[in-house]
Amino acid sequence: MRLLQALFFPPEQPGGVSSMIPYLQEKFSSARWEMEIFSLPKRIRGKGREEVVFETFDWTEYGDSPIVQKYMQTYRDYLWWTRLRLQKPYDLIHAHHPIAALAMKTVFPETPVLQTTHSSYERELVLNGKIEEGGPEHRFLLAMYGELEAKTDQLITVSDAFRRYMAPHIRHPEKVKIMPNGYDERRFKPVPHENEVPQLMAVCRLVPAKGLDILLQACARLKERNVPYVLHLIGDGPSREELEQMAQDLGVYDDTIFYGYTLHPEEFMPFFDIFVLPSRAEAFGSVFAEAALCCLALVGTSVGGVPEQIEHGVNGLLVPPDDAEALANALEQVIVDPSYRYELARTACEKAKSNYSLNRVAIELKRLYLSYEGRGRQTV
Incomplete structure (x- = not known):
């Protein structure tokens, strides 16, 4: 089974997804599995020009915000880099950032895309004084949960508390899987x-x-x-x-x-x-x-x-x-x-x-991935 782990930036920061995904490759190193890791290099800025339309809301209503503009440009850049670099077909893509998930589903519409949400970017921005709660940037980022639910094949998060946090912003919170991170x-x-x-x-x-x-x-x-x-x-x-x-x-x-x-x-x-x-x-x-x-x-x-x-x-x-x-x-x-x-x-x-062992996570992921086997493999 050919897998792609789609991160946001390269896994070089300690903690969170970077403490798990690179170490999973060893657990999937067999003839049965082939796993790659993909991310957007930090040097890629302002390359994407693709027009973006979301299924569940009109993001241009928030387009006057510089933070929203930057977010959308990063999304376009991720799309541009994905189309440039990925030519192989995949059996399944597991994304670990909203931008990665939406870009992958756009480029590979017939391939199952799973999305794990590891943190609340909008909550951190509010607490760090970067945006106002209830402001346009906050509403834009909260609306992204609904877009992720509509576009991806499975939403996953790392705690029951975060599933409850997401619940008001999606239609079927009961379908969100909880899978804490694992550590080697x-x-x-x-x-x-x-x-x-x-x-x-x-x-x-x-x-x-x-x-x-x-x-x-x-x-x-x-x-x-x-x-x-x-x-x-x-x-x-x-x-x-x-x-x-x-x-x-x-x-x-x-x-x-x-x-x-x-x-x-x-x-x-x-x-x-x-x-x-x-x-x-x-x-x-x-x-x-x-x-x-x-x-x-x-x-x-x-x-x-x-x-x-x-x-x-x-x-x-x-x-x-x-x-x-x-x-x-x-x-x-x-x-x-x-x-x-x-x-x-x-x-x-x-x-x-x-x-929270890496072995436990690997077993759970293999079981989940195999449930999607045969549902789609498509090249760009």
Whole structure:
């Protein structure tokens, strides 16, 4: 069976789809399967000229927005690159971004196209202050869910919470499959270690949606209580300068290390003790599963798919979003009680190995792909 995994940009960022799809190829390396990965190179800009018409809504109603214009140009570019580069026929295409899914179905209309939605781009833009909730860009991006439902053969998402989020914007939410991402355990190896001072870490883009301002406020409370810690922030983004200034203003800069972008954070993640990410929104929260596989204690917020990974008090701790006091209290619990911290981490690791293994995902995907066998193979 000839498969195409259609990504958006090349899989070079840590987390999410990039933590799964490239590693799936080994699971599909047999005479029975042939898998390729396709994406839009970042150098491709402004090449597409194709006229675009959607089936379920008129996107030109939102065409005055520069964000919508940029989104549509990227879609045209993806169409242009797909027509230029793909000449082979495929038995099935699995897309991991709305633009990729719609472009593939346009170029290969008779080929089954499955679409996994990994995150809520519009929600992140709202939380990051880029667009207004209910504004034209927001309405445009929400309308894309209906277009995806109409055009693709199967919608998939990574959590039940995200299926509920999509439900008001599609006709048949009950038909959406839930399939959490999977992770190759060989990349995440717990390392026995003893840190004299507990080491906290977060891995994410430095944007408002991740709630790192709340984390710094919580750390300031820990310092006031003389609770020892070191915070490691791994990632980069537009909020970095603001967060560094905030750390200085709160008096926690000397206890905080800003690493910037790191390609493989899982290589040194096992040497930390506690993974904390007080996100304001998460479709699934892949980094929690990755941290669990490294046997770190987990502290997160009760948003999106995070509570589907963390059972409070069993394999991690959950706090409300935007609550620095509650976050400080949770962190203090796992900092001052190493035995409790270890028990949470051990249980989290066991659950992650059971529920989020790459082998499990590969088996589920093979079963799903085979259900479409023989339904179409078409060249451009």
